Amino acid sequence: MALVRVISSDGAAFLVSQRLAKRSGKLKTEIETFRKSSDNSEAQPEIRIVTIRAEILRLVLQWLQQHQNDPVLPANQNEQDGRGDAEMGQSQWDRDFLAPMDLGIVMELILAANHLEVKGLLDITCKLVESKITGRTVDEIRTAFKLKSDFKGNEEEQTRLENRWCVEN
Amino acid sequence: MEEPNSNPMLNSVILGNIFEMLPISDLASCRQVCKTWFEESKTRWRRDMWLKLGESDGDRSNDTTLALSKFLDLDENAAVTNPPNLEGVTFKKFKLQHWDFHLEKDDKWKAQFWKTYGPVITHLAIEQSVFGSREDFEAVIFQLIPNLQSLTLNKNKFNVKESQIKMRQSFSDVVFNANKMESSLELSGFPINTYNEVHTFKGLLKAMLNLSFNGGYKWTIEHLDIFHLHRNWCHRFEPGCINFLLKSLRFPLTSLSLDIGSDTYPSDFKIILETYANTLRKLVVFRKDGRSLIPDVSHRDFPFGVQLESLAELRLLGTAVTPNLKFMRFMPNLRSVFLAQETGSSMMDMEPFLSDSHLFSDLRKQQMEHQWGYLCSVFPVGNTDFSQLDNTLLQKMEEFIMCGKNDTICSAEQVAALARIMPNLRKVRVGLDNDGFRIVCSAWRELELLIIHPCEVNACGITGTLPGLQTQLPNLNDLTQLRYFAYACKGYLKSKVLAMDDSVVGIDTYKNLIKDTRAPPRPQITNEALQEFIQNVPHCMIKRFHDEDEEWPDLQEHNYEDDSSSGDESPTDFEEDMANILKFNNEIIEQQRRGNGGDEDDDDESEDVEDEDDEESEDVEDDDEIGLDVASDADEADHVHVDNRAG
Structure with a gap:
């Protein structure tokens, strides 16, 4: 079976099947690029991901492994549909997978899923952060994410006004 | 990786992704959190939201409408001189309320607005405004906004003096970018007026028809929503005229939404269906009360013998569009059907889970506005002679929602x-x-x-x-x-x-x-x-995490500096990482052993793992390859191997 070696920023190498790796848009492109540039069709591709450390890469691969037989989600899904599906499709496994993570790890996973183009994982991790935001007041959001307001003068009032001038449909 | 020490919640990739998913109401809160969030929210906000612009600060405009002069003052794009470069974040959807479209009047604000924003506007709604003349209307729609994709007109006044307008003559010198107006055309609240006026729907169709005959234009409108064309509900879809025009124009319609009228003849409805039978993927039909569409010998029930091969989504709203389910014979590719005779609160909870989540709320709003009572109803399932559907099999059908007062x-x-x-x-x-x-x-x-x-x-x-x-x-x-x-x-x-x-x-x-x-x-x-x-x-995940807030670790406790640059990672951290990875691998090996006897190759590799396993605690930096096999339901097993070669 064709394998690919994926190396994290801190040098840990993961040997995974190409079939699994190709569920990541980024790895798929990399593998195809390697194929084109390599004379030996049997050669094993090696892909270095300089932005993702081993722990995070492991989690991404673990998630891919679990979801290897899911239908691939189209990247530009209709938003309304996308939201509904994400909600409907979130499995118990995903919930257990995310449950022990602290917010920092979730953030890194979002970056990794974004970089590796793994739509499903990006959805569930963003969904998790989203759940910290939905229904909250501005102050509650600031507290939850340790952010401070840096608006000066009437700038904050201005953003509030702009919100009122806009409607969704 | 992003800068060390920074709060990841200021990272534009993270924010961008999250802001794309948030409900708009929450995005509105996020915009007020801090400057970074405000800036990051702009992309989605200005792409998805409509900006309500009033003409002036006068009595009519209130807090929730921005006056044009103020907008031009505030907006950074307006300052950009000719030619405007608005590639970046700018509003593209505008809702103009209480405007006075007398274009001959000299008005520098409006002139600047059209010059700067005319070319970027893709969606335009004009509400409760006044058009000074037919020329004004045509200029707005056809000249000033060359890239218009969607037009909504609602409750406007037209001061048109001529009762007859000579279409051909007037349109011959209008610059008309026909192909751009392709994505949708949504019209509501048109004044029902004399013939031939371009600002009635019929007049607009006639003008379009005229252009395609005399100007060679090919119309590419795919979505036509004339659900709210009439001020209240429709009594009779104007026979012959609109049917004929729609038929002659032959838009490549894929979705059509309309109030068919309570007294419309089946033959007129049939013409519309026939015209778009090949392209229509979504059909929304509303019919208020009245008699049932009387089937006669030649026309039968809806869809009157018209085969709708492509139709996937069908919404039959109101009453008596069809008394039974026999229509399914003619629509072999149906995916989703709603038969809704009432719009009561019982639907509210489930609406977010349906494919047309706004449909019922829209209808409910209209129902309240016009104070309908409950609609009378039929029970389509009970009226269906299923033996006539014996040969019907709808493999693709996923969604079947029936709701009626007398279900x-x-x-x-x-x-x-x-x-x-x-x-x-x-x-x-x-x-x-x-x-x-x-x-x-x-x-x-x-x-x-x-x-x-x-x-x-x-x-x-x-x-x-x-x-x-x-x-x-x-x-x-x-x-x-x-x-x-x-x-x-x-x-x-x-x-x-x-x-x-x-x-x-x-x-x-x-x-x-x-x-x-x-x-x-x-x-x-x-x-x-x-x-x-x-x-x-346990309801949905969102709620669960709300409840467990306290368990979220303090952001400060997590040391991002260590995570962000791999080279500086202390050996202890790294060992810990590796130990975790090995542990993970071992778990998978276990799983695999239990699930899968494995072939020779796999056994071989598993041996390696065992060796490594023993030494794991002492020497995680060993160069030996660790291989393992993962249990998999698929025919070909997937492999996850770890090769630890860091030093």
């Missing part, structure tokens, strides 16, 4: 007939008793959404038990994919609800539900059982 319980035979016609259903709303419920549980195992209304299912039905019967009948536990379950929704006393007792609490399916709407429990259910039930229905 009745489907008999077991009727449910069985529905199940035969639509074997792959995922979402259904239907009236059931115990017998019908059992058929649902055995026939539609993949159901994700089930709403029973009216409901005569009781605890025996839910649990699949019968007194004196040993074997368990099909029951709620068979629906393992169920995510939304509702019955006897509140406000509806008609259902003979529903003696539930403690036996239903243990149902496993409940644990998967993200939403469960039910009538208040009857006395048969004990407090303890109720508590247990509440614990067993």
